[in-house]
Amino acid sequence: MARPEAVGSPAPLWRQRLGRIPWQQLTPLLGLVLLLIVGSLIHPAFLTTTNLFNVLTRSAFIGIIAVGGTFVIIAGGIDLSVGSMAAFLAGAMILVMNVLSGNDLAPLTVVLMGVGMVLVAGLLAGAANGIAITRGRIEAFIVTLGTLGIFRSLVIYLADGGTISLDFTVRGFYRPVFFGSFLGVPIPVWAFAAVAIIGAIVLHRTRFGRYVRAIGSNQEVARYASVRVERIRTLTYVIQGVCVAIAVILYVPRLGSASGSTGILWELEAIAAVIIGGTALKGGYGHVWGTVVGAIMLSLIGNVLNLTAAISEYLNGAVQGLIIIGAVFLQRGRGGR
Amino acid sequence: MTSSTTPRKPSSERDQPKLVGRGLSMAFGPVEVLHAVDIDVTPGEVHAILGENGAGKSTLLKLVSGYHAPTAGEVILDGTSRRFRDPPDAEANGIVMIHQELSLVPDLSVEENVFLGHERHRFGLVDRQAQKQATRELLATLQTKVDVNRRVRQLSVSQAQMVEIAKAVSRDVRVLCMDEPTDVLTGRETEVLFDLVRRLTADGVAVLYVSHKLDEIKRIADRVTILRDGYKIGTFDVTDLTPAEMARRMVGRDLADMYPAKAALADDAAPVLELDDVSVPGHVEHVRVALRKGEILGFAGLVGAGRTELFEGVIGLRPKHGTVRKDGRPVRWSHPEDAKRAGVAYLTEDRKGKGLLLSKGLRENLTLQALERFARPFTNIRKEQSALEHSVREFDVRVARLDVHAGALSGGNQQKLVLAKLMLTTPDVVILDEPTRGIDVGTKRQIYFYIAELIAKGTSVVLISSELQELLGVAHRVVVMQDGHVKGIVEGDDMNEQTIMAYATGLRHDPTLSAARPEVLHGAA
Numbered sequence: 001m002a003r004p005e006a007v008g009s010p011a012p013l014w015r016q017r018l019g020r021i022p023w024q025q026l027t028p029l030l031g032l033v034l035l036l037i038v039g040s041l042i043h044p045a046f047l048t049t050t051n052l053f054n055v056l057t058r059s060a061f062i063g064i065i066a067v068g069g070t071f072v073i074i075a076g077g078i079d080l081s082v083g084s085m086a087a088f089l090a091g092a093m094i095l096v097m098n099v100l101s102g103n104d105l106a107p108l109t110v111v112l113m114g115v116g117m118v119l120v121a122g123l124l125a126g127a128a129n130g131i132a133i134t135r136g137r138i139e140a141f142i143v144t145l146g147t148l149g150i151f152r153s154l155v156i157y158l159a160d161g162g163t164i165s166l167d168f169t170v171r172g173f174y175r176p177v178f179f180g181s182f183l184g185v186p187i188p189v190w191a192f193a194a195v196a197i198i199g200a201i202v203l204h205r206t207r208f209g210r211y212v213r214a215i216g217s218n219q220e221v222a223r224y225a226s227v228r229v230e231r232i233r234t235l236t237y238v239i240q241g242v243c244v245a246i247a248v249i250l251y252v253p254r255l256g257s258a259s260g261s262t263g264i265l266w267e268l269e270a271i272a273a274v275i276i277g278g279t280a281l282k283g284g285y286g287h288v289w290g291t292v293v294g295a296i297m298l299s300l301i302g303n304v305l306n307l308t309a310a311i312s313e314y315l316n317g318a319v320q321g322l323i324i325i326g327a328v329f330l331q332r333g334r335g336g337r
Numbered sequence: 338m339t340s341s342t343t344p345r346k347p348s349s350e351r352d353q354p355k356l357v358g359r360g361l362s363m364a365f366g367p368v369e370v371l372h373a374v375d376i377d378v379t380p381g382e383v384h385a386i387l388g389e390n391g392a393g394k395s396t397l398l399k400l401v402s403g404y405h406a407p408t409a410g411e412v413i414l415d416g417t418s419r420r421f422r423d424p425p426d427a428e429a430n431g432i433v434m435i436h437q438e439l440s441l442v443p444d445l446s447v448e449e450n451v452f453l454g455h456e457r458h459r460f461g462l463v464d465r466q467a468q469k470q471a472t473r474e475l476l477a478t479l480q481t482k483v484d485v486n487r488r489v490r491q492l493s494v495s496q497a498q499m500v501e502i503a504k505a506v507s508r509d510v511r512v513l514c515m516d517e518p519t520d521v522l523t524g525r526e527t528e529v530l531f532d533l534v535r536r537l538t539a540d541g542v543a544v545l546y547v548s549h550k551l552d553e554i555k556r557i558a559d560r561v562t563i564l565r566d567g568y569k570i571g572t573f574d575v576t577d578l579t580p581a582e583m584a585r586r587m588v589g590r591d592l593a594d595m596y597p598a599k600a601a602l603a604d605d606a607a608p609v610l611e612l613d614d615v616s617v618p619g620h621v622e623h624v625r626v627a628l629r630k631g632e633i634l635g636f637a638g639l640v641g642a643g644r645t646e647l648f649e650g651v652i653g654l655r656p657k658h659g660t661v662r663k664d665g666r667p668v669r670w671s672h673p674e675d676a677k678r679a680g681v682a683y684l685t686e687d688r689k690g691k692g693l694l695l696s697k698g699l700r701e702n703l704t705l706q707a708l709e710r711f712a713r714p715f716t717n718i719r720k721e722q723s724a725l726e727h728s729v730r731e732f733d734v735r736v737a738r739l740d741v742h743a744g745a746l747s748g749g750n751q752q753k754l755v756l757a758k759l760m761l762t763t764p765d766v767v768i769l770d771e772p773t774r775g776i777d778v779g780t781k782r783q784i785y786f787y788i789a790e791l792i793a794k795g796t797s798v799v800l801i802s803s804e805l806q807e808l809l810g811v812a813h814r815v816v817v818m819q820d821g822h823v824k825g826i827v828e829g830d831d832m833n834e835q836t837i838m839a840y841a842t843g844l845r846h847d848p849t850l851s852a853a854r855p856e857v858l859h860g861a862a
Contacts, residue, residue, distance in 0.1 A: 207712035214705055217694045224654065224683070224691045225706040225758070226673035284696065 027330045028277050028293040031323070035300045043307035053186055055303045056296065057178075060188035061086075061247045062266060063295030066273035067199040068243030070291045071236040073274050074203070076216040076283030077133065077140040079240050083266035084151035085125050089248040090258035091155040091164045093118040098167045107173035114252075118245045125151070126241020130234030148267070156260040166256040178253040188250045192292075195246060200288035202239075212236060216283025272320065273298055276327040297323065353416075355380050355543040356432065356512045360410035361400050363393075371396050373410065374569045376562055378512065380541040383534060385554040385575070387547075387587055388564035389749070389777030394547045395516055397564065401545065402434040402514045403427030414512075425454065431511030435502055435518050443490040448472040450489055451504045475503040480529045494521045495640055502530065506537065513537060514545045519553060520775050523640050531557055549587075549777050551580035563587055588779040595782055596810035597789035599633075606630045608665070609797045610681065610766050612651065615659035620646035621821045623659075625850070628766065628797050633788065635812030636801040637837050642818040644801045645686055648768050652676035652683045663766070677706070682764035684755060686771040686801070688748070692755040695744030699736070700725045702743045702754060707761035728757035733783060749780035756787070767791060768799040773807060785811055805834050819843045823850050 039046040065082050072079045097114040101107070125147075132143045158164060166174070180187050203209040211232045214222045223229045252258070275281055276297060277290025301320055305313045354377040363371040371393040378384040388394045400407045403421030411418045414430060421427040424434065441450045448469045457464045457471075472485045481499040489497055498521050505513060513534075519527045534544055534557060548554055554561055555575060563570040563586045570586050578586075606629040615624045621643040628634045636644045650657035653670040660667050663679050670676045673683070685691040693702050704711050704721050711721045725739060732753040736746060743754060752772065759767065769788070773781040788798055788811060802808050808815050814828040817840035825840035825847045827833075839845040 201715070205715045207708045207714070207716065210701065210705070210708055210712070210716060214694055214697070214701070217697055218690075220687075220691045221694050222705070224673065224685050226677040226762075227705070228672065228674060284694075 025278060025287075027327060028290045028297070031276070031327065032293050032297055032300070035297060035304065039300065039304045039307065042304060042310075046304070046307055051303070053189060055299050056189045056192070057186045058302075059295045059299035060192040061251055062269045062273055062298065063192050063292060064195045064243050064247045064250070065240075065266060066270040066277075066291045066295050067195050067288055068240035069270045069274045070199065070277070070279055070286055070288055071203065071212055071239050072140075073271070073279055073281060074216045074283055074286045075212045075233050075236045076219065077233060077236060078144065078271070079129060079237060080141065080144040080267045081125075081129060081147040081151055082240065082244050082270055083263040083268075084148045084155070085122070085241065085244050085263075086248050086251065086266055087155040087258055087260070087262035087264075088151040088158075089118050089121055089125070089245055090252050090262055091158045092121060093248060093252055094164045094166045094256075094258055095158060097170050101167040101170045107170050110170050111174050111177075115249050118248055119242060122241040122243075122245025122248070123238055124241070126238040126244070127234065129241070130237030133237065134230040134233050152260070155258060155262065159259055161260070163257050163259040166252065171253070171256040174253040174256075176253070178250055191246065191250055195243065196288055196292045203288050208232065208235070213284060213286075216280075217285070269298060270295075272324050276324055278327075278331055294327075353380075354378065354413075355415065356401060356545075357413040358397070358401050358407075358410065359413060361397065361407045361412070362409040363396050363400060363405060364408045369408075369567065371400070371407075371567045374562075374564065374567075376401070376545075376569075376572070378543040378545055380511075380543050381538045382560065383538060383544040383546055383558045385546045385548060385558035385561040386564065387549065387551075387554060387561050387583060389549070389587060389779050392564040392587075392777070393567040394564055398434065398514050398516055398545060398547055401512075402432050404434070428508055431509055432514065433505045433508045433510040433512070434514040434516070435505045436516060441489045441497055441501060441504070444488055446486050446488055447476075447483055447492070447500050448485040450500060451475065451507050453504075455508065471507070472503065475507055476500075479503055479533060481526075493641065495523055495526055498522055499526060499529075502533070506533070510537070510542055512543045512545065514547075516547045517549070517775065518546075519548070519550065527553075551583050551778075554583065555580055565589055584778055587777075595778075595785070597786050599811070599813065600631065600789065600792050602629065602632055602813050606632060609663065610651075610799075611660075611662040611665075612647075613660040613662065615647065615650065615657055615661060617643070617646045617650035617655055617657045620655075621650065621818075624818075624823050626816050626823060626826065628799055630797055631792055631795060632814070633792060633798045633800055633812045635808035635815035636799065636818065637803075637805065637808055637815050638818035638841050640803070641820075642841070643821040644818050645770055647818075648683060648770065648799065648801065652681060652768070654683075677762050677764075680763070680765040681768070682706075682759045682762050682766070683768040684759055684770055684772055686774065688751055688755055688775075693743045693751055696742055698742055699729075699734075699739055699746075699754060703728055703758050704761065706758050707763075710761070724761065728754075728761070732757045732787070749776045752776055752780070752784070756784070765795065766797050766799070768801070770801045771803065772800070773802070773804065781807075805837060808837075809834070817841050819846075822846075826850070 045051055065086070069079060069082065093114050096117050097110050100110045100113055129144055129147055132138055133140045177187055182190060203212065211222065211227050214227060215229055215232055219229055273294035274286070274291050276294035277287065277292070279286025279290060298320060301323065302313070302316050305311055305316050305319065311319065357377040359375055360373045361371060362369060362373050374397055376384070376397065386394045386397060396405070399405045401412055403424045403426055406420065412421070413419065419430070421430070442453065445453065448465070451472045452468045457467050459467065469485050476483055476485070479499050479502060481496065483492060483496050483500065489500065492500065498518065502518065518530060522530060538544060546558060558575050560572055561575050561578070561583065562572045563583065565587060608627040609630050611627040612624050616622045624647055638644050646655060649655045651661055653672045653676055661670065662668065663681065668679060670679070689695060700721050703725050711717050711724070728734070729736065729739065734750050734753045734757070736750060743751060746754065756772070772784055788800070791798060800808065800812055809832055814826060815832055815837060816823055817825045817827065817837050819841055820843065824843065825845065827836055
C-alpha cells in the first residue's frame with residue numbers, strides 16, 4: 001500500500017495523477033521500454049521489423065512455457081522439469097513421426113499425428129507431475145527435480161546418447177511451422193500470442209483462474225471455501241505440460257532434431273520470465289502479460305548485447321541475472337500483499 | 338478477587354505515572370483511527386483499555402510500545418518525552434508487549450523463542466542449558482507443562498499463548514502491554530495469567546490491559562479507559578462502574594437486550610442433520626446427535642473437546658466414520674463441496690488462517706465459496722461488485738472503501754465478511770464455529786440477531802462456542818462434549834452454567850448417550 005502524501009498540502013493535480021498509477025505493477029513494462037530505447041540508440045538495425053520479429057520468434061519457446069509456469073507459480077508450486085520435458089517430448093515426437101513416415105503416410109498426416117501425440121504426451125507428463133505432488137503430498141520442488149532427471153535421461157536413452165533427427169521429407173513439409181509467416185507475422189509469434197491471450201483469459205476471467213490465485217494466496221482458506229484444491233493444483237501442472245508440448249511443436253521444425261542437450265536450462269529461463277513479469281514466487285499474485293513481457297525482455301537482452309561491442313555477448317547470462325534481481329528488487333514494495 | 342486486594346504502597350514514587358501518552362493521534366493514510374487520546378499508567382497498577390473492535394485499543398497500545406510512531410502527541414516515560422525507534426528500543430526501556438496475534442517462530446523450540454533476540458552467551462556461544470533452565474522456571478511459575486525442547490508449531494494455541502507470556506516476562510519488564518491475552522486461553526490458564534499479573538503489579542510493574550471482556554476488566558483492572566471510534570470516552574475507577582455501565586459507554590447505547598428472543602421450536606420439527614455414531618479418528622468417538630429444523634443447537638466444551646474436529650469431519654474436511662443424514666437421507670461427503678451442494682455451510686473458528694485471503698480484496702473473498710454463481714464461464718466482476726455492495730449493507734460491514742484488502746478490516750468486520758461469504762452459498766444448515774471470538778460486544782449482538790433472522794427464515798444452526806453465556810442466551814439445546822465424547826445434552830431447566838460445566842469437565846455424564854439408543858437422538862428429555 002502506498003502511503004499517501006502528508007495531509008494539509010494537496011499535491012498538484014499532475015502529481016496526484018502520477019501517484020495513482022500503479023508503478024510497481026508496471027515495472028516489467030517500463031523495463032521493456034527502457035531496453036527498447038537502449039537498443040535503438042545502440043544500433044540502427046535494432047528497431048526494424050525483421051529484428052524485432054526475430055526477437056519475438058526466439059522468445060516464443062520460453063514465453064509459451066512460461067505462460068504455463070505462471071499458473072503453476074501463482075498456485076504456489078514450481079516446475080523444474082520443463083526443459084527436460086521439452087527435450088523428451090521433442091525426441092519422442094521425432095521418433096513417432098519417423099516411424100509413421102516410414103509407413104508411407106502423407107507428410108500432413110504424419111505431422112498432425114505427431115502434433116496430436118505430443119499434446120497428449122505433454123498433458124500426461126504434466127498430470128504425472130501434478131498427481132505426484134498433490135496426491136503423493138510431495139514438495140513440488142522435489143517431484144519436478146526428480147522428473148527433470150527422468151525426462152533428461154529418457155531423451156538421452158531414446159537418442160542412444162546421440163541425436164534424433166527428423167525424416168527428411170517430413171522435415172521439409174514441417175519447416176514452415178517455425179520459419180513461415182502469416183500476414184507478415186512469423187507463425188511462432190502467432191502461437192505465442194494465442195497462448196498468452198488464452199492463458200490471460202483463463203487466469204483472470206474464469207473460476208479456475210480465481211481458484212488458482214486463491215490457492216496460492218492461502219491453500220487452507222480455499223479448502224475451507226470448498227475449492228477442490230488438489231484438482232486445481234494438478235490442473236496447473238497439466239496446463240504447464242500442454243504449454244511445453246506447444247513449444248515443442250514449434251521447436252522441432254526449427255532444427256529437426258533433439259538430443260541430450262535440447263532445452264537445457266529452459267526451466268530457469270521460464271521461471272525467470274515469470275518472476276520478471278511480477279508474479280510472486282510464493283504464489284497468490286501474478287499476471288500473464290507480465291510473463292510475456294518478461295520472456296521478451298530476456299531475449300531482447302541477448303539481442304542488444306549482440307548488436308553492441310560495449311559488452312561481450314558472453315556476459316548475456318550475467319546481464320540477465322542482474323535484471324532478474326533488479327526486477328524483484330523494484331517490485332519488493334508490494335511485498336506485504 | 339477484586340482489584341482492592343492489590344497491594345498499593347503509598348509511596349510517592351508509586352503514584353508517579355510510569356508511562357504517559359499525551360494527545361496521541363494515529364492516522365493510516367488519510368484515515369485517522371485515534372484522536373488525541375491521553376492515557377497514563379502508574380507502577381503497580383492495571384489500567385484496562387476497553388472498546389469495540391476498531392475503537393483504536395490495539396493502535397493505542399502499539400503507539401506506547403514503539404510499534405507505530407504517533408502522527409501527533411507524545412509518549413512520556415519516567416517524565417521524559419521519548420520517541421522509540423522500534424519495539425526492541427521500547428523493550429530496552431522496559432516496555433514489553435504481549436501480542437494478540439502470536440509472534441512466536443513456529444519452527445524454533447520453546448526455549449529458543451523465549452530468548453529470541455536476547456540469547457544468553459557463554460564462551461561466545463549461546464548457552465542453551467542456561468536458557469532451557471530459565472525457561473523451565475518461567476513456565477513453572479505459569480503452571481504450564483510444556484517441554485522446552487518442543488517446537489512451537491506442535492503446541493496448542495493456548496500453550497503457545499502461555500509461552501508468549503513467558504517470553505514477555507523474561508525481559509526486564511517495567512510496563513507490560515497485553516492485547517486481549519485471554520482470548521485463546523482456557524479458564525484455568527486465565528486464572529494463572531491473572532495470578533501472574535497480580536504478582537507483577539505487586540513488584541511495581543505497570544500493566545496496560547486491552548480487552549473487550551467486561552468481567553475480566555472488573556476482576557483484574559484498577560482503572561479503565563474507554564474508547565469509542567478512536568475517541569476517548571473517559572477514564573474511570575473500575576469500582577465506580579458496573580459492567581453494564583461500561584458496556585453502555587463502550588457502544589454508546591444500552592445493551593440490556595443482548596440476545597434476541599428465542600423462537601419457539603415446533604415439537605414435531607424434523608431432523609435436518611443427523612449424526613449417527615460419527616467418529617473422527619484421533620479426535621471424536623461415537624457421536625449421536627440431531628439438529629432439527631429451525632433449531633439453534635449449541636455445542637459446549639473445553640478447548641480440545643473435539644467440537645471443531647467433529648464438524649470438520651461431517652462436512653468432509655477430515656476423514657470420518659459413521660453415518661450422516663441430511664433431511665433423512667444418508668449422505669457421503671468426502672469434500673466440503675459435497676456438503677455445500679447439499680446446503681450445509683461451515684464457518685471456521687480460524688478466521689485469519691482459514692476464513693479469509695487477507696491479502697486479497699473484499700470482492701474476491703466474498704464470492705470465493707459461491708464463485709459458480711458469478712462465473713458462467715467468465716467471471717462477471719460487475720455482478721460480484723454488486724453482490725459485495727449488497728452484502729456490505731446487509732451485514733453492516735463497516736469499511737470506508739470497498740477496494741481495500743480483507744486484512745485491513747477489523748476483526749468484527751472480517752467476521753461479518755466471512756459470514757456473508759458463507760451465506761452466498763444459500764445454505765439451509767449453518768455450522769458456526771466460535772462466530773464471536775475476538776469480537777466486540779456490539780458486533781456480537783448483531784451476529785446473534787442475524788442468527789435469529791436465519792432461524793426465522795427456516796435455516797437451522799449449529800453454534801459451537803466457548804462462551805457459555807452466549808450458548809445459554811441463544812441456543813435451544815446445548816450438546817456438551819469432553820475429550821472427544823458427547824457427555825450430555827441439556828435443555829430447559831438443565832440449561833445452566835453449573836450443569837454444562839459439570840459435563841464439560843467430565844464430572845458428570847449421561848450414560849444413555851454412549852449406548853446405541855436412537856431415541857436420544859431427538860433430544861426427548
